[in-house]
Amino acid sequence: MAPILPIDNPTLPFWRTELDELDTLRTTASLPAESDIVIIGAGYAGVTLAYYLLKQLGHETNTTTPKITLLDARQICSGATGRNGGHLRPDIYGHIPTYIERHGLDSAIEIAEFEYAHMQALKDLLVEEQISCDFNITRNMNVYLSEEGGERARQAYEKLLAQGVAVARDLHYTSAKNAEGISGVKGAKACLSYTSGTLWPYKLILGLLHRIAGSPALNVQAQTPVTAVTPSGEGGHLIHTPRGVLRAGRVVYATNAYTAGLLPEYAKNIVPCRGICSHIALPAGHDAPFLPYSYVVVTKEGGGGSYLISRPDGSIIVGGAHFTFKKEKELWYGVVDDGTLIEPTQHYYDDFMQRTFKGWEKSGAYVKEIWTGIMGYSYDSHPHIGQVPNKPGQYICAGFNGHGMPVVLLSAKGLAEMIATGKTFEETETRMPRVFKTSAERIHKAQTGPEGGDILGK
Ligand SMILES: Cc1cc2nc3c(=O)[nH]c(=O)nc-3n(C[C@H](O)[C@H](O)[C@H](O)COP(=O)(O)OP(=O)(O)OC[C@H]3O[C@@H](n4cnc5c(N)ncnc54)[C@H](O)[C@@H]3O)c2cc1C
Structure with a gap:
């Protein structure tokens, strides 16, 4: 080869x-x-x-x-x-139910705990080596825009607790009544939050x-x-x-x-797989609510949604939107070209903040940089x-x-x-x-x- x-x-x-x-x-x-x-x-x-x-x-x-x-x-x-998206988001929930089915409870817990341990390990490393990289510890909000998505999340969360996955106790579920108010995401039907970090990789x-x-x-x-x-x-x-x-x-x-x-x-x-990510900024003199959390916004279409972090300067890093190009395999699967954008998605984030978050409608938020990167997806x-x-x-x-x-x-x-x-x-x-x-x-x-x-x- x-x-x-x-x-x-x-x-x-x-x-x-x-x-x-x-x-x-x-x-x-x-x-x-x-x-x-x-x-x-x-x-x-x-x-x-x-x-x-x-x-x-x-x-x-x-x-x-x-x-x-x-x-x-x-x-x-x-x-x-x-x-990448600068999002340190230990998986104590998303794929764990699948891993329990495939490898058994102990093996799945090993993965969840290993990922969770990265929060403290990275924090300790940054302190030990005095590295400044805009590191912040926050909570990631998985926000579900469909009722079915929210319901599936609730059931998975309760099942993990019932199975004795200790780190899953960090998860906090919010139902439809308060989901929009807590997350700030318009039309949120449910959200599930857990400890996460953001940084400048x-x-x-x-x-x-x-x-x-x-x-x-x-x-x-x-x-x-x-x-x-x-x-x-x-x-x-x-x-x-x-x-x-x-x-x-x-x-x-x-x-x-x-x-x-x-x-x-x-x-x-x-397999090399291409993804897309962007940096959204505000024009001079404009303001918008600071988002205290990091996010995964799971759209009604499902398929991964968008991951998002806020930066200390109020700008946003957001990417993903896999569902917008997933069917066109030749655009991402087996692709090593990070010199071009993914065409169906190149304008998806143009008014993403205005569409998605309460209080951002008149922010003037615009995509300042948009890029692609190549991930090594594992079979x-x-x-x-x-x-x-x-x-x-x-x-x-x-x-x-x-x-x-x-x-x-x-x-x-x-x-x-x-x-x-x-x-x-x-x-x-x-x-x-x-x-x-x-x-x-x-x-x-x-x-x-x-x-x-x-x-x-x-
Ligand atoms: C758009 C995008 C968004 C992402 N968002 C997130 C996120 O928010 N959170 C998260 O957890 N993960 C995210 N990821 C994934 C994460 O960035 C990767 O899993 C992680 O960075 C992998 O690190 P690595 O060192 O293995 O790979 P890389 O950073 O790709 O390093 C591999 C290096 O090997 C070099 N190399 C390859 N072949 C050769 C060769 N033959 N000779 C010499 N050098 C070679 C490359 O130049 C490269 O620098 C994202 C990835 C992308 C692309």
Whole structure:
């Protein structure tokens, strides 16, 4: 398979309108010839993995070769992480009933608790590393615009409580009588709120990179696409790039949507899928109510609705609207072009705030930036973490869907522990949900099962 690489001229997301000095970091002018570990991909997964590996392995190096080399095809954090909705929304409800049916209660609870733990883990990390990224803790309002949607939400919520899913106690259900008043969404028929966070993802990643970039054990090389990984003949690996070949003891694929370009066996497991997101601002002199919550507005059409966060400056990040283009598969499924918009949706957000929120009718709110990004959707909904089957010394940390913010951090921490200590997936102290473990069985299921699995079933 030809490498599936990020394209050269992507749309401009709001998050990348204030670039950091490390955006195109190359620690050295040329690539290091050798590394203990090469991480491919410098988004949320790659940078947090480098951070936790350095914590595990130490920052010292006693040779001229770095311990870790971090490569990215484009600029740092220019993939999904730099183009997302900035919404840290642990799933303690949405998909959990399905996971209970598929994997049993214990496994589903592991996922809900793992995601929920990201709230505290991220908060602790930001305090420890003194990173400023507009982080806020709020409540996400799932707002249902149809009575049936609201009723389904209520039943699912009550069932989770009855089944003993402890984190589901954080959920708060509001029925039709107060739904509009509480959420501020016109025509709301019900809402369900739970703890969530909002942040500037690019500033999180670049902030973390600042903490590690000076380490003699790390070499970062932006704008260096990896075109192939081949055996070196000495038990190691050769990492091929247009700038030369690196020799690596171990390789980690933090390549998310693009993973199949280097690991073709994952082509059915992790599929590049395009999404759209926008930044809505107010014209000078205009005002609108500050929205104290983050949101998912589930439209009458269903199909995902829109996720939305408010920024401290009163502007809004909103995206999704999958239902507006879902049927036109060629516009999003298997698509790596984040240089163009998704046509049916490019004006959907033009007057979204006026249409949706009480008090915003005369706000003059307008779309200031709109962009696309490529997600790595997973066939069975779960990321792939751990050792690549049948490829000793190769690891994967990818397949985070449109939902990486409450999943990546502790997955990277767990994988770093595996790589640094030689522990198995199950032995790590960072207890990752068992269904996240990559395996030959999961790969095979996607290769032989119905086209698209959960991705096209959504
Ligand atoms: C429009 C949109 C909205 C989203 N909204 C949210 C949200 O609100 N909340 C949420 O939780 N999640 C959201 N997501 C999903 C979330 O952004 C991702 O799950 C998460 O960022 C994945 O992080 P990552 O590091 O695995 O991937 P990425 O950030 O994509 O990083 C992968 C990196 O690998 C590099 N790479 C790939 N192949 C190669 C190669 N061959 N050689 C060198 N480098 C390579 C890429 O350039 C890229 O920088 C959204 C995603 C999109 C696109």
